[in-house]
Amino acid sequence: MGVFGFDASSVDTSSDLFPAGEHKVIAAEAVVDKNKAGTGQYLKLTLQCIEGRHQSRLHWQYHNFIHNNETAQKIGQQQVAQFQEAIGVNDPESVSELCNKPLLMVIRHRIDKRTNEERAEVASYKPLRTTPAAAVSKTPGMTPEPVPSASDSSPWSE
Numbered sequence: 716m717g718v719f720g721f722d723a724s725s726v727d728t729s730s731d732l733f734p735a736g737e738h739k740v741i742a743a744e745a746v747v748d749k750n751k752a753g754t755g756q757y758l759k760l761t762l763q764c765i766e767g768r769h770q771s772r773l774h775w776q777y778h779n780f781i782h783n784n785e786t787a788q789k790i791g792q793q794q795v796a797q798f799q800e801a802i803g804v805n806d807p808e809s810v811s812e813l814c815n816k817p818l819l820m821v822i823r824h825r826i827d828k829r830t831n832e833e834r835a836e837v838a839s840y841k842p843l844r845t846t847p848a849a850a851v852s853k854t855p856g857m858t859p860e861p862v863p864s865a866s867d868s869s870p871w872s873e
Contacts, residue, residue, distance in 0.1 A: 733774045733822050733835040738764050739843065740820045742802075743773070745810040755782035758795055758810070762820055762837075774820070776837045794837070801840040817843055 744761035757779045764772045778798070779791035799805055802816035823838040 732824060732833060733772065734769065735822050735824050735835070737819050737821050737841070738769060739766050739817060740764050740774075741817055742798075742814045745813040747810055750779065750782070754784075755779055755788065757791065760798070760813075765817060774822070774835065774837075794840075798840045801842045803842070819843060 740762045742760045743763040744759075746759045747756055748759060749756055757777045760776045760778070762774045762776060764770055764774075778794045779787045780795050782788040782791065798818070799807070799813070801818040802813065804812050804816065807813055819841040821838045821841065822835050824833050824835055826832070827834050
């Protein structure tokens, strides 16, 4: 090893895109900020995979919800609305209300026209599929008690 003390030959520098497909995620962070040109605002979501092979992996997605370009604004507003609908929060008072609620994020890969590089982007957001309701008792007036799952110990499982 040289004087600097870092051997770059032992580091994998290949690009590792977030895999295409559906992933169960939460918004670990949500931030509203102005865009670089000062022509609008965007919602930056830090989406964290919460189960499976990619658990704890992060994906960052930006949605322009205020923009001087009407098309960009319309697309951004549709994406934010779809995200909020998927988590069941339609009119939050703060972006913190968007965090730690599970949903499905659908990732697709596309070629960036400016850089000609493949990118991973959110194609859509979906609510989590709900499990079927417990079988209703055939005895009138009797309602079955829900059975808690041992895997429901995460804060987003409430």
